[in-house]
Amino acid sequence: MSDTLKDTLQTDLTTAMKARDELRSATLRMVLTAVRSEEVAGKAARVLSDEEVVTVLQREAKKRREAAEAYDGAGRTEQAARERDELGVVETYLPTPLTDDELAELVDEAVLVATGEGLTGMGAMGAVMSQLKEKVAGRADGKRLSGAVRARLQA
Template identity: 40%
Template sequence: MGTLKDRLQQDMKAHMKAGNRTALATVRNVLGEIGTREKSGKTPVELDDAQTISLLQKEAAKRRDTARIYTEAGEADRATAEIAEAEIIEAYLPAALSRTEVEAIVDEEIAGLRAGGTEPSMRQMGQVMKPVTARVAGRFDGKTVSEIVRSRLA
């Protein structure tokens, strides 16, 4: 199926043909951000899907923050434009998980450690967080994930 970046590039071409200006500009900006991130280090890297998702989340959040500032300043049109861009970006993000789904994932990982003969305590928080974070990747707030893990291990 290709990477998320491939999908963004294909969609950019489709938006160009369709004359969808907002989507085209938004996807082009995001691809620019990806390019900048890939070239910013000492050695160029290729962002994987998880890194691309993380970047997309930040880009969408930036637009939503800007929209809030515009709304507070009475600039409804500009706020609407920012929200439209955020929604275009969010369409590329994996569906969010519910707290119940995340709790179930945490419980599964803890049960897995127990099955392996380890009785998890706060000391093993990292051993629980690592697989949970990998499974949840970009679909739930990381801070809340660590709170859930902490409450389960306490």
């Protein structure tokens, strides 16, 4: 029987609590709370798939990045460091990000498919993005993906 990502998070929380690892246990509590909130959001409660849990993890990672930047901008270095430490914990559960070369290769393939369908220039942006969203899910954020596609289509 395989564990789900949520089960892994819960097990790691228990381990962190037993080890008295305050940072890891607090971060995992926050992440699990976000997962549970997502499960009960909407009209009916449901169990999230691993892909949906990864989406929640990505959202939490983005919050930590933005908070660290905001704290740095306000001169609150201790809080910024804490946010970065929490980000490090969250990132251990995320898939390995695509390298620039891997992303460029995927973009090139998708552009070839789109041009084969008669789409050219920036008009192909939507078709290329829709092809790539599933392929890079969890491994590259939308901003980075759209930037790579835009650069390729304008070249």
